Amino acid sequence: MNSKKTPVYEALNLFFYYYLKKRDIEKTLSMVTDDIYSLGTGNGEIALNKIQFRDLITSEINTLPISIDYRILNYREKERDKNLWDCICNVEVIVNIEDDKHVIYFTRLTGSFENKEGKILASVLHMSEASIHQDDNEFFPLKYVSENISKLDNASQHELLEIILEMMPGGIIGGYYQKNYPLYIVNDKYLNLTGYETYEEFLDDINGEIINTIHPNDIDFVNKIVDESLKVSNQYELEYRLRKKDNSYIWVYDIGRKIYTAEGKEVILSVVIDISEKVLLNKRLQKEASEDVLTGLYNRKYGIDLIKKELKSGTKYAFMIMDIDNFKALNDIYGHSEGDSILQFIAIHLKNTFRTNSIILRLGGDEFIIFLNKFLDENIIRIKLDNINQKYNMEINKKYIESKSSISFGVVIGDKDIEFDDLYEMADKLLYEMKRNNKGTYKILNI
Structure with missing residues (x-):
């Protein structure tokens, strides 16, 4: 069904109103069950209960406390069982920068809701990045929508880029698609993830080449996956060990896409997410099983x-x-x-x-x-x-x-x-x- 006046739709709308528009942590939490499962919300991390969900949205709201406008689009729902519903929709998120300048961010939401003592609450929320306007295989879901966006001065364009980079899940790094991947761009989240304080410090430590951030035993594997993937599409995904400033390593999930600069040079932009806890958990479970x-x-x-x-x-x-x-x-x-x-x-x-x-x-x-x-x-x-x-x-x-x-x-x-x-x-x-x-x-x- 597609009616926007169902109790489940109203509960979802109220959740987003508290979460995005009001940025009210407690009222947002009042709209979810104690055993809420959430994937892809905020920084793209996982929450397996309300305590973890609180930590996740608290971190996000503290990072970006401004009120955010939204629209729920293409809403559908179905009743899976008595007092249990599943729904799917697109969510258009609008971040206002100035009076006539804003950025739109599209996500796809799938969710499950339960009737708990007469109140409809979210029990599963999965927000994935999927623009309703994207081209085939497009990875980044952010769109400039202001008619005068191309006329923005350098300062405003830089500000827009900073907002985009901060809204992406995980750290972002880009390198030229050449031997050893010479550094093209890196954002603050990536620097924080790897323990660096400044861009200059990071650039000097890796000698300007992204290959020096990868565990030596994983370099051949990374090169092989990237090259083989980019032969058949413009995107890749893989897991490997990433070096931090203190020379320790974390496991990361890296999903990247090949783009072209204004000068026609090939660049790989990737989102890097720390999955060390997941890898350690899998290893522990594997060890326990064997x-x-x-x-x-x-x-x-x-x-x-x-x-x-x-x-x-x-x-x-x-x-x-x-x-x-x-x-x-x-x-x-x-x-x-x-x-x-x-x-x-x-x-x-x-x-x-x-x-x-x-x-x-x-x-x-x-x-x-x-x-x-x-x-x-x-x-x-x-x-x-x-x-x-x-x-x-x-x-x-x-x-x-x-x-x-x-x-x-x-x-x-x-x-x-x-x-x-x-x-x-x-x-x-x-x-x-x-x-x-x-x-x-x-x-x-x-x-």
Whole structure:
């Protein structure tokens, strides 16, 4: 439906009235739910609840406190469920500079609203940059609309540019599309993001070339993505590590577009947004999904998946299952905290003994798997296993002698195509043959 007199439309209109026209933080917050999700509002950051949303709009309003005019255009809504609505529209934002001079900024809004105890509140707000007047693939959504805009003096044009740059989400930087991207333009947000106080300081530190802001290990990747993207369109987007003044690095999302100067030179203008928290969160989630909490080794599922992939490579491998003998006795005599300590002790020595590209995982309880692709010579494997056994026995004799604990291995060496379950069964039989007849040692089978 497209009526502009619905309760949802009125709630949206009131939200923008408080947010843009009145710049009233508390009244703006009164129009959203406690669990509001917001993307792209203000500085283009993300809010996952009302507290984060308050911080986001407070920062924006403090930066630009002036009253801003707006119009809601092309409004549509639909009822998704009882007391739940989705809507979409364009929002025309007008920033007045002088009596006859202004800038118009177009965004696209998608939102969800709920009826909370008789009051309609926004629960999701996603504002994306999309001009209703833009050409195909146009990136920047700002338009000069004053009829006399071309007649503005240099000071007024500079002021307009400053407002535009401040309204863009994230820092803005531009470089000539040449080797090492010689610097063309940079705004204050970018300087603040990277810790610089002045343009001159930044220019001197990077030796006038944007390439010097990028982590050395990411430079080839950035060059490749930019070049390949600009062969098929005038825009690119990527993520990389950006150097700050103090030589630390942050992860950024960079979306850029190729334009031409009045002299016909190619320039890349890009918006750079700090995504370090997002990257760290993803890394932490990835780590939690793959790591055994107690030992820091791979967990069962992730480790087995890695081994299955390696088994398809067709190279020679060594597959080892390790089990702690008399582990229950150690727990019963010395306590489970000491049992955990011995598991951590083993994990440390397994990682120190085998090379970093080995796959070492805690299978569960007191069982471990070590998988070597392109494995070392069998005699070297024997030396390493003897070394692990020796260190373990020394630790047991020093701290847990009454447990009479030891460690046993079942080892399969081969190069033929085999399923993980079949390989595991072979090694497991070897292991328990050792545990029955000769604890504290290992048996190796070549297949």
